[in-house]
Amino acid sequence: MPNVFKSSAAKAAAWRVALALLLVYVVWGTTYFAISLALREMPPLWLNASRFSAAGVAMLAWALARGEAWPTPRQMLHAALVGALMVAAAMNLVVLAQRAGIGSGLMATVVTTMPMWLTLWTRLGGERVRAQTWVGLVLGVAGAALLALERDFSATLAGALMAFGAPLAWSVGSYASRRLVQPAPAMAAGLQWLVGGLICAAVAVPLEPVDALLGASAHAWMAWGYLLVLGTLVALNAYLWLLKNVSAALAGSYSFVNPAVALLVGTVLGGEHLSGWVWLALPLIFAALALIMNLAPALSGESLAALRSAWHAARRGVGRLAGL
Numbered sequence: 001m002p003n004v005f006k007s008s009a010a011k012a013a014a015w016r017v018a019l020a021l022l023l024v025y026v027v028w029g030t031t032y033f034a035i036s037l038a039l040r041e042m043p044p045l046w047l048n049a050s051r052f053s054a055a056g057v058a059m060l061a062w063a064l065a066r067g068e069a070w071p072t073p074r075q076m077l078h079a080a081l082v083g084a085l086m087v088a089a090a091m092n093l094v095v096l097a098q099r100a101g102i103g104s105g106l107m108a109t110v111v112t113t114m115p116m117w118l119t120l121w122t123r124l125g126g127e128r129v130r131a132q133t134w135v136g137l138v139l140g141v142a143g144a145a146l147l148a149l150e151r152d153f154s155a156t157l158a159g160a161l162m163a164f165g166a167p168l169a170w171s172v173g174s175y176a177s178r179r180l181v182q183p184a185p186a187m188a189a190g191l192q193w194l195v196g197g198l199i200c201a202a203v204a205v206p207l208e209p210v211d212a213l214l215g216a217s218a219h220a221w222m223a224w225g226y227l228l229v230l231g232t233l234v235a236l237n238a239y240l241w242l243l244k245n246v247s248a249a250l251a252g253s254y255s256f257v258n259p260a261v262a263l264l265v266g267t268v269l270g271g272e273h274l275s276g277w278v279w280l281a282l283p284l285i286f287a288a289l290a291l292i293m294n295l296a297p298a299l300s301g302e303s304l305a306a307l308r309s310a311w312h313a314a315r316r317g318v319g320r321l322a323g324l
Contacts, residue, residue: 017246020238024254027235029261034231037223041216044095045204049197050213051224052087055232056194063186071183071191078180079191085173087196092203093166102159108259109153110163112144115252117171122248125179133249136291140256143284146277147259167255174252178243189240193232249292256285 038047071079098107116137123129155163182188204210216224242251260282 017242020242020245021250021254023235023238024242025257026261027230027238028254029258030265031227031231031235032258032262033265034223034226038216038220038227041212041220042224043204043208043210043212045092045200045208046210046213047224047227048087048091048095049200049204051197051228051232052091052193052200053197055228055236056083056190056192056197058233059186059190059193061190063184063190066186068184068187071187075181075183075188076191078176078182079188080195082173082177082180082182082188083192083195084199085169085176087193088199088203089169090166090173091196092200093162093169097159097162097166100159100162101154101156102163103154106148106153106155106160107163108148109141109145111167112141112255112259114167114171114174114255115249116141117168118174118248118252121171121175122178125175127248129247129249130294132291132294133247136288137249138288139284139291140253140288143281143288144256144259146281146284147263149277171252174243175248177240178248185237185240189237193236247292253289253292256288260285 035047094107094111119129119133119137177188177192183191239251239254260278263278
């Protein structure tokens, strides 16, 4: 599994940024469906533990095969910290929050706040953030929240605390990955995932029977393999590369694009039905991306009128196709 996302101090080529974003947007959007398939038979904590431990071992083997130097103790500590935050804390908090009674709709909405936290850390760290980027982040979260309106928004105190902790942990880990001295890319990823996976396993031991994981069917293991190869080795590598080469807001924009991709996948493969909220949500998400990517100037009266016109035209056209 070659790591084609090599970190560089030079400005990243546009095509590499586009490819990395496409992978993170599309692949992570499809992992919602793969996770739902795997969780029909696999316990969630052991799913996280086995997936990331295997990915870590595979990436470390690849790093050593390509001659990357073994990290210094300081680099190893930094990589372990990132893995503990992004893999062990964030991933497990999502699962534990749902176990504690938080609804899937509220969970999905809370997770989309991650790029706002990440951008805040970068601003506090001295990096400049444009005003239109903040506007784009707010629009993105609003669009993702609209997509989640048809789902469960119930909550408990424990579930809510863990739900809000998940994007916080992921954002702090992402920021640490940007700022701390790390080993070479493949070595850093391997250490992060292996440490995170082992911590996940330590949490899983007293809470879940491992027999359910080992006794899962071939279909569940196929979903597990998809999460391992595409969800982790490919897409997570792309995200780690983006953290080093583009703005924090752009790297984190996947969090409100993924629900739209997941909705499309669920409609095509899972037989889910689109609701009217999607026609309100998608224009907000597209506008958010335009602002974060700086594809459009500050919105004027003319541009707002053009956006409204395009929105209504798209809604009418898709409405006819969907029979709404």
